[in-house]
Amino acid sequence: MTTEKDIVLKHPKDPAALLDVIRDVQSRFGQVSDEAVGRIAAHLKLSEAEVRGAVTFYHFFSLSPRGASTVYLNDSITSRMAGRTAVAQAFEQEAGCRFGEVSADGTVGLFPTSCIGMNDQEPSAIVDGVVFTALTPDKARAIVRGLRAGTPARDQVASFGDGANQSDLVRAMVVNNIRRRGPVLFGAHESGAGLRKAVSMTPEKVIDEIKRASLLGRGGAGFPTGLKWEFCRREAADRRFVVCNADEGEPGTFKDRVILTELPALLFEGMAIAGYAIGAKTGVLYLRSEYAYLRAHLESVLAGMRRQGLLGKKAAGAAGFDFDIVVKSGAGAYICGEESALLESAEGKRGEPRDRPPFPVQTGYLNQPTTVNNVETLATAARIMAEGAAWFKALGTTQSAGTKLLSVSGDCSRPGVYEIEYGLPIADLLDMAGGAGAKAVQVGGPSGSCVAPAGFGRKIDFSDLATGGSVIVFGPDRDIFEVVSNFMEFFVDESCGWCVPCRAGNVLLKKKFEKVARGLGTASDLRDLEDWGRLVKSTSRCGLGQTSPNPILTTLKSFPELYAAKIRTGEEFVPEFNLEEAVQDGCAAAHREPECKESLDE
Amino acid sequence: MSKPVIATTSLAGCFGCHMSLLDIDERILKLVDLVEFNKSPIDDIKRFTKPVDVGLIEGGCCNSENVAVLRSFRKNCKVLVSVGECAVMGGLPALRNSIPLKECLEEAYLNSPTVDPGSGIIPNDEDLPIILDKVYPCHEVVKIDYFLPGCPPSADLIWEAVTALVEGRPLNLTYDMIKFD
Ligand SMILES: Cc1cc2nc3c(=O)[nH]c(=O)nc-3n(C[C@H](O)[C@H](O)[C@H](O)COP(=O)(O)O)c2cc1C
Numbered sequence: 001m002t003t004e005k006d007i008v009l010k011h012p013k014d015p016a017a018l019l020d021v022i023r024d025v026q027s028r029f030g031q032v033s034d035e036a037v038g039r040i041a042a043h044l045k046l047s048e049a050e051v052r053g054a055v056t057f058y059h060f061f062s063l064s065p066r067g068a069s070t071v072y073l074n075d076s077i078t079s080r081m082a083g084r085t086a087v088a089q090a091f092e093q094e095a096g097c098r099f100g101e102v103s104a105d106g107t108v109g110l111f112p113t114s115c116i117g118m119n120d121q122e123p124s125a126i127v128d129g130v131v132f133t134a135l136t137p138d139k140a141r142a143i144v145r146g147l148r149a150g151t152p153a154r155d156q157v158a159s160f161g162d163g164a165n166q167s168d169l170v171r172a173m174v175v176n177n178i179r180r181r182g183p184v185l186f187g188a189h190e191s192g193a194g195l196r197k198a199v200s201m202t203p204e205k206v207i208d209e210i211k212r213a214s215l216l217g218r219g220g221a222g223f224p225t226g227l228k229w230e231f232c233r234r235e236a237a238d239r240r241f242v243v244c245n246a247d248e249g250e251p252g253t254f255k256d257r258v259i260l261t262e263l264p265a266l267l268f269e270g271m272a273i274a275g276y277a278i279g280a281k282t283g284v285l286y287l288r289s290e291y292a293y294l295r296a297h298l299e300s301v302l303a304g305m306r307r308q309g310l311l312g313k314k315a316a317g318a319a320g321f322d323f324d325i326v327v328k329s330g331a332g333a334y335i336c337g338e339e340s341a342l343l344e345s346a347e348g349k350r351g352e353p354r355d356r357p358p359f360p361v362q363t364g365y366l367n368q369p370t371t372v373n374n375v376e377t378l379a380t381a382a383r384i385m386a387e388g389a390a391w392f393k394a395l396g397t398t399q400s401a402g403t404k405l406l407s408v409s410g411d412c413s414r415p416g417v418y419e420i421e422y423g424l425p426i427a428d429l430l431d432m433a434g435g436a437g438a439k440a441v442q443v444g445g446p447s448g449s450c451v452a453p454a455g456f457g458r459k460i461d462f463s464d465l466a467t468g469g470s471v472i473v474f475g476p477d478r479d480i481f482e483v484v485s486n487f488m489e490f491f492v493d494e495s496c497g498w499c500v501p502c503r504a505g506n507v508l509l510k511k512k513f514e515k516v517a518r519g520l521g522t523a524s525d526l527r528d529l530e531d532w533g534r535l536v537k538s539t540s541r542c543g544l545g546q547t548s549p550n551p552i553l554t555t556l557k558s559f560p561e562l563y564a565a566k567i568r569t570g571e572e573f574v575p576e577f578n579l580e581e582a583v584q585d586g587c588a589a590a591h592r593e594p595e596c597k598e599s600l601d602e
Numbered sequence: 603m604s605k606p607v608i609a610t611t612s613l614a615g616c617f618g619c620h621m622s623l624l625d626i627d628e629r630i631l632k633l634v635d636l637v638e639f640n641k642s643p644i645d646d647i648k649r650f651t652k653p654v655d656v657g658l659i660e661g662g663c664c665n666s667e668n669v670a671v672l673r674s675f676r677k678n679c680k681v682l683v684s685v686g687e688c689a690v691m692g693g694l695p696a697l698r699n700s701i702p703l704k705e706c707l708e709e710a711y712l713n714s715p716t717v718d719p720g721s722g723i724i725p726n727d728e729d730l731p732i733i734l735d736k737v738y739p740c741h742e743v744v745k746i747d748y749f750l751p752g753c754p755p756s757a758d759l760i761w762e763a764v765t766a767l768v769e770g771r772p773l774n775l776t777y778d779m780i781k782f783d
């Protein structure tokens with residue numbers, strides 16, 4: 001029988017292997033025991049605290065047992081909207097334990113997790129690494145019964161999705177739901193054409209072409225890609241790296257998943273082009289753990305590209321251009337989508353953001369100059385090289401060139417991915433997606449904006465509603481307060497905890513918001529929400545804290561009437577504290593009757 | 603003109619903040635000139651005898667009596683100030699908040715090494731205040747107007763805050779007053 005020791009010793013004595021070792025131990029034993037912590041620390045010459053720190057940082061690692069099989073049920077708002085509560089109850093009844101616990105017989109553990117990138121096919125869960133979508137209570141019960149009867153999760157997937165989801169290397173029930181194919185990502189592309197064109201030019205000319213196309217980063221921040229490559233190329237260094245950010249953690253985004261499933265060769269071509277432009281030999285694909293089911297597929301596409309000569313020594317036949325790509329896995333942490341946290345994680349550490357400057361283009365992966373780009377950005381760069389900057393600039397608007405892949409989910413009849421030209425009004429998108437009568441549209445995920453019908457004329461582009469791609473539609477009967485509460489819970493869970501305004505501020509904001517939602521708020525509570533929200537935004541270190549108050553701040557702005565209806569007017573202060581409730585436990589423990597004097601001086 | 607009236611109390615605190623108030627040394631003579639004390643452990647006045655301008659609260663609320671006292675302060679004082687960590691955040695007493703109350707009481711009164719086994723009892727005299735499920739910071743129970751952080755806030759900070767309040771002038775916070783480590 002394999003022991004923890006065997007697994008640990010299999011890995012190199014290199015601290016960078018930390019996450020790989022932990023992942024192996026976790027997946028084999030369902031936990032990282034105290035003994036395993038000691039062994040890993042000794043083997044990698046790390047302190048036990050460092051090992052524990054990494055284990056406790058990531059959602060999918062745990063010091064305590066998670067069960068022989070583990071169910072991670074998505075807890076995002078769309079999952080709730082699609083009937084998560086009943087599914088969760090079915091899991092709990094069948095397993096005989098609550099979420100957050102392991103069943104008494106140790107066979108099944110139930111745990112909630114943040115958005116797993118399946119928002120258009122909720123409720124979804126990951127069971128022992130296998131994705132289950134569109135769950136029903138019956139299906140949930142069947143999964144647990146099957147696991148108990150010894151049927152592995154992968155054998156319980158009855159039918160496969162479309163496209164590459166059916167391939168032998170994926171075999172997932174996930175569906176692509178490609179609703180609209182645009183000319184850039186889904187345009188006809190001869191594999192390798194962009195890369196071959198690139199290597200026929202000088203790297204500087206490639207960067208020029210990307211700059212002329214006005215390509216802006218598709219991951220959310222919208223930084224000009226050509227400029228980023230130029231900065232990186234200019235840094236003096238022996239080694240440089242291209243990193244592809246496939247962490248896709250913003251709730252409601254799943255478009256990178258579709259690119260990884262259907263267009264991986266285009267993405268890898270884009271990485272090679274970036275590598276040629278900046279002078280890198282190695283590309284790293286940082287793949288979120290939730291998409292680990294795509295890994296074998298991706299590795300096989302890479303192998304195919306090596307065979308075709310598009311990767312490896314003299315890539316695309318260019319003398320002196322050696323370029324290859326490795327895949328690194330995450331382990332469940334939204335913050336690892338932030339580029340500097342991603343680099344820490346890719347180096348095998350806790351995914352805590354770094355101080356900036358220095359920026360990754362100066363000091364990135366392994367402290368070498370690194371460009372971190374989103375999946376869609378890199379795939380788009382490959383298309384730009386193939387078709388030319390002028391072709392690309394003719395699409396979209398003057399300020400926001402090209403197309404954007406959107407992930408649309410929630411209350412609409414045609415959820416899925418849409419490749420649209422920049423400048424599309426929300427109203428038109430709602431028409432396309434069948435979201436008539438929406439009460440609100442969340443653009444850009446929890447960290448973006450909640451738009452009311454009055455704003456449905458607003459456009460999706462970098463000058464108005466910038467988005468990494470998440471669009472969630474809320475129908476007329478949805479409770480906006482429940483949405484906001486779910487989003488704030490997400491930020492509270494996902495804060496890395498480094499800075500107080502983000503770690504404590506989001507908890508306080510959430511508490512205060514819930515006080516208001518319970519009808520115990522006053523005008524002064526709304527003022528506090530605004531003030532504290534601004535404070536958290538302006539004093540947090542990274543993009544998470546700088547946007548986490550947005551669910552509250554943007555709804556305060558777009559739905560003032562909802563808040564006005566909740567608060568008590570004419571009262572300066574309403575406490576949440578309730579004396580009768582607060583003395584219950586004390587009375588029970590001492591066997592006393594609750595008898596509370598209201599005031600001493602009356 | 604009559605002098606501004608001040609009241610103070612210590613709820614779930616350790617009286618350290620009151621000690622810090624007394625640390626103003628000879629300025630206490632000025633204070634006596636400046637203000638009049640009403641209900642306070644400092645002069646041992648037990649009940650409010652007149653309307654009060656400024657109430658200084660030390661400690662959070664850990665039992666029903668704390669709540670009643672705090673509410674009576676709110677009723678009788680124009681301005682209420684949470685003084686010190688325990689009033690502002692719950693402080694050390696709030697460390698019990700992550701442990702269920704029953705467990706805390708059993709550990710203290712039934713299972714503690716100093717209890718004769720089998721003879722312990724969780725205090726239940728009707729005259730005792732009822733302990734709350736958690737320790738609450740004052741601003742969750744009543745409206746608090748100002749907060750003076752520190753454990754304890756330094757004498758200089760308390761002096762500056764109180765004199766600014768009664769003289770109606772803006773606070774002048776120097777670096778050492780708000781440097782806490
Ligand atoms: C909390 C947080 C999460 C992020 N998650 C992602 C992500 O999942 N995918 C992504 O491409 N960018 C993400 N970003 C943005 C990255 O930091 C970075 O800007 C981006 O990967 C750069 O690529 P681009 O210029 O091609 O957009 C995130 C940023 C923050 C602050």
Ligand code: SF4
Nearest residue numbers: 496498499502542545
């Ligand atoms: S803002 Fe939040 S997530 Fe970002 S570094 Fe600070 S604590 Fe971590």
